[in-house]
Amino acid sequence: MINKVITKNNNFYYMTAALVVLLLSASLVKSVADGMLESLLDGVITATFLVCVVSLGIDKSWKRFMQGLIVVWLIAAMLKRFTPIPNIDLFMLLLMFAFFWGTFSSIARQILFSGSVDGNKIVGSIALFLLLGLMWALVYLLILALSPHAFSGVEHSVWGQNFSQMAYFSFVTLTTLGYGDISPNTPFAQVAVYMEAIAGVFYMAIVVASLVSSGLAHKET
Template structure:
């Protein structure tokens, strides 16, 4: 498989990192166009396949990932079909957003567990840690989008946004919160939105602190 050949050369986590960075860079430019939404959905499917292939070290874990990704693949595939046909997609978000949140949380756990089980750490393992951090931002962005989707005006936006533009703005807000920058142009209004915001801020700080301590301890144990 092409992905496996590339992964063997530069590392599987490095490939995932490149894939995520491409998606994050292109998202603001493409999300305002219909064809852009279709391209982003296709890229999500490609990235999902890359995740499944890269996390196949443990048979039991691999089967769980394949099952979960299969369900998500079906949902996103249905979303893509309805996007192409110009049909309503709102009902699918009730399934895709929470399921994607749980799926990404599980993937983060698998990646970090795999990294700390290795006897030596290299550039690819560091890429894995960065991938997990980026996935955290995406994961919380999905949660914010779902909160806003089921409870309109849970967030206050500096400018008027339609439902699609709100999704893009909330992913931006997620990464701003994760890094504790807090520009103040988007504010959580509802109780659930505020709770999610402070939990993500704590997660971002704790992730970097625990990860650095864990990596230093891991290197020390395997010298």
């Protein structure tokens, strides 16, 4: 049923919407009772994973790998709920990063420097940008988990509580706004921050060049 609704002509619309819902949900977790925090965020993340898999189902090699990641993610989430396992949070963050990286790579192969430019492809470039910011947010959460004082303006807590703050900081850095309310304290954190700023500048240049060249190639054809 879902495969009939999500097609290669509109798949990026659904994926971008799922990523936006994930960001909005993460911003609301602090207003939710502690007992519901993990269930809410884990549920939204799982739903986002499923939408991404269905949306990119045409990439068969990618799909099998990501389906495996979803299964492992669900097992890790259940183990975290019922069995205290050391460093399970770090493992879940790494799984999320791997999933978003795979999604990013698959989208990039489909929209950058290939085919004609349409609304779906433009929305796909927005999804790429959101995934880039989310991946760097996960990097910051990993750094924060290993070094609680790596960032000023962020309280050390479980990653679900800090997800929204680090996503905010990530997109502020990616767009080079630099508000300064959150800042890196350690050398490694500082390197990660300016590397993201560089990635954000190059991303805009690459996407614009890709869309322009694809549009010109299609017009000539």
